Amino acid sequence: MADIKVIIPAYNEVDSIAHVVNELPKSVSEVIVVNNNSSDNTVKNAETAGATVITELRKGYGYACLKGLEYIASKSKQPDIIVFIDGDYSDYPEELDNVVAPILEDDIDFVVGARRKNLREEGSMTPQQVFGNWLATFLMRLFFGAKFTDLGPFRAIKYDKLKELNMEDKTYGWTVEMQLKILKKKMTYTEVPVRYKRRIGISKVSGTVKGSIFAGIKILGWIFKYSIK
Template sequence: MVRPKISVIIPAFNEENAVGLVVKAIPKEWVDTIIVVNNASTDETRYAAEKEGALVIDQPIKGYGNACLKGIGYLKKMEVTPDIVVFLDADFSDYPEELPLLVKPIIEDNVDMVIGSRALGNRDSGSMTFPQVFGNWLATRLLKLFYNYRFTDLGPFRAIKYSALLDLQMADKTYGWTVEMQVKAAKQKLKCTEVPVNYKNRIGTSKVSGTVKGAVSAGYKILYTIFKYL
């Protein structure tokens, strides 16, 4: 069986101390392209990623969704586009070596999208703040209530068929990116599943959960997105 082509997109904003570790830990035998989207960083994020062999592209406009959309735009221009796209954060809170766990259901069971669930895996103490845990709990229950799709997490570590990703016509430019993907997947009746992933304390301070403003803004955007597509 020929392994499908897999690309990894890593949005990165000022992650010079972590992004290189993320790239280094990705099992290279499983992937064809590692794209780090340098999202208006003012530190050495680009250098740290390139040092470990990643392809780095720039997105000068801040926003998690903006960075992901930039990565997708690059994939569209590739001579040979991937079969599967994996999204992974640059803060080294996930375990990149668990990537095969996320892509195997797509390869073996023809699943369209796989969410790496921190709720089902093991989390280090303090790796997720209370607002994060509660926000995930609330959001996934609203997804079940309004869209009849069961998720346990909005985890950023996820894999999706490239064709399905394009069909979703992703648009969110900031904090609503992950939940938008899950809402649209539910509306389009994609075949989705979750796999347990482990989670550790990130390197550095989160730009979202690490501040009150960031946590509130992210929570509002997540709820707004869930109701927007009803």
């Protein structure tokens, strides 16, 4: 049986984090919640739900993901698959087995949980999120011949392939950096349609004008950086 570990970046997700941890399937060997300098009871609720909690004081989605990977690398036994999922309960954690299935059954390297329009709850993605996803994936198709339709945060990747990517983005560009490096290294990938619902609480990125602008700049920056290499 494959060893699957889950990394959940979490900043002030007190009302949602336990739902995410509790609803992950039993196929997961360890749930790692990375407390990204929360000021509420996110840590307590995550620990009560059974997660391993580590802390990254530098705010940023990429910082939190990198901290989770640092923790995993420090262990003597390495996992086969890493799954990333947000801590806001907008994804359906129980769909994890569907997301990892192409890796286990077809030896695919990387899988994105694609938030298709017909599977999204109304209002679960802001207009800027919808447009940003469309623009980013359009540019990846244009420059790299990619088949991605989403930058969804619910994703799975073989651990050895993830190490090859040498991930570096500290903030908003983490997801698009991963997908661009998958393309550049010619790793195999696919998408699995997943449901998506309104998150619990306010988004720290798409819920603010500043967050949306900086996320857009980061995403476009990564795409154009790789398109001219």
